[in-house]
Amino acid sequence: MEYKYNLAKLQSDKEKVEELIVRQTRRVGQVFPQKLEQEFWQKNVERARKHAEKYVWAGILAYFVFMMVMIPTDFWIVDKRFFEHDFALCLLGLIVGGLALLVFYFFSCLPRIKRYFSQASMVILFFTLVTISCLTMSIETVALQHQSMAIVTIIYILGNILTGIQPRLMLITGLLAASTTLVILMTFDFVFNTLVFGRILVGSCLLGYVISHMIFARERMMYLYTIRAKISEQIHRIHTTELLHLSQHDELTKISNRRTFDETLEIFFDRAKRAESALAILFIDVDFFKNYNDHYGHQKGDDVISTIAKSIKNAIRHMDFVARYGGEEFVVLLPETDAHGAYAVASNIFKAIERLEIPHEKSSVSRYVTISLGITVYRGENFMDKESLLGIADQALYRAKQLGRNQIYYQSIRSANSDNVIGF
Structure with missing residues (x-):
């Protein structure tokens, strides 16, 4: 009977998912098969895109409030000897961040380009990190440099969390941005502590990778639980349908009773x-x-x-x-x-x-x-x-x-x- 075949297949699929849940809990080898792995990341990217489309304006508003707080406070922090130079660079850095948010939003919602959301996210992150890092090292006021480095670290971490992209790809993007920044700074003879700045950039990448890896490990479990719940619902529906069929039909002849x-x-x-x-x-x-x-x-x-x-x-x-x-x-x-x-x-x-x-x-x-x-x-x-x-x-x-x-x-x-x- 077809329903028995479907039921047996669903039971087999459920057992496989439960085995994956156990392996995911123990982290034994490669947990997801390749097809399921691709589906998982596709769904994560799509979910991140929808969240960006839905909530990015709230993020932009928060960023605007952040600018309103940062600009006046920077006025008091900037060394008076380098006021015009440093204040202009801080303002430019804030503008770059705002533009990055807008471009990120456009790639999340515009029909013609939203299919490139994941690629665009990595490019935006790379550009933003390199630009703000270079602007940071151009600032003469030490206090502002420290503040900007903290912002760079936050950008690294948020980029890993908000884009839904695989942590290893975001790690590669972050390390590439860090390397590019260091090359640019050394090429143009910027005065900075290479060891300290490199540790900040690389450390931010690794921190973002670890945090996102932990988050996506949890997401994997939730994804498996969701698949198991859907299969259980299908099994329940088949049982219910079959019971209804049996209550309405004669068992011997398969016609109505x-x-x-x-x-x-x-x-x-x-x-x-x-x-x-x-x-x-x-x-x-x-x-x-x-x-x-x-x-x-x-x-x-x-x-x-x-x-x-x-x-x-x-x-x-x-x-x-x-x-x-x-x-x-x-x-x-x-x-x-x-x-x-x-x-x-x-x-x-x-x-x-x-x-x-x-x-x-x-x-x-x-x-x-x-x-x-x-x-x-x-x-x-x-x-x-x-x-x-x-x-x-x-x-x-x-x-x-x-x-x-x-x-x-x-x-x-x-x-x-x-x-x-x-x-x-």
Whole structure:
């Protein structure tokens, strides 16, 4: 069965995810398979992009407030000997940071360029780090240099956290920015302590890498828990669907059961009554089925019931409804179908069973398995309820049996009420 195959596959997938959770907890080797690894980082980058699109204006506002605080305070910190030079560089550094935020936002939301979000994030981080680092080393006031170095460190760390990019790629970007900055500073003969500044730049990269690595280790666990929850939900849905199917269908024949028939008859009957349209009912019984069971065995009997149910289902229209009424009895509902249409459908069923040519040595009417079939048609009569309608269809089947079985018998509601039975 397809549902069993799907269920087994989902159970297998769930076991694999649970194994990955254990390995992630213990950090044993490469945890994620390559495909899952790619999906994880794609989702992380996309989530970071959406967060940037949604919250970057709040970040820009916070940055604006930060500038309003930094600019006046820098005024008091700057060495008066280098006031114009240092203050201009500080202001330029703040402008560069603001522009970087704006460009970051554009790549997070503009349709034509947002697919380059991850690449743009690394380029923006590289440019911002190199530019601000060079501006920092151009400042003469020592206190401002220390302040700017702290800002550079924060940029390194935030770049690792906010972009959703793999920590190793961000580490490479940071180290490349640090190396480029040192080369530029040495090329243009800036006066600075290479060891101290290099330790700050490289240390910031490593710190950002470690923090982001810890965060993404947690994200990996959350990602695995989410996958497991989705698989569990699918398994639960399959179980629920199958239980619903079993409650509505006969286990042997896979067609609707008596309970579902009762519910469907009520719906079809009320609809026909309101619309004053025709509703035909066919009652079907397998002839001499007890004799068949006694002679061939119950397993063969079950096979016959299952085969006949399938033949009936294939012989009716898509709008019709078939159910196993009980034992060897079946019932078919034909909405918007008059007596002639009902008889045509009944003939299709009758011929379909004949074509099966299932041997039946203990039948008194044929060498093969046959059926008796009773028909009645409801036309919206106000005096009729569904129980009475079902009783008339049962009477029609009884008359088919009385007249010798292996035949179709139609009984109208009017003739049933007047005991005037009419047969085809």
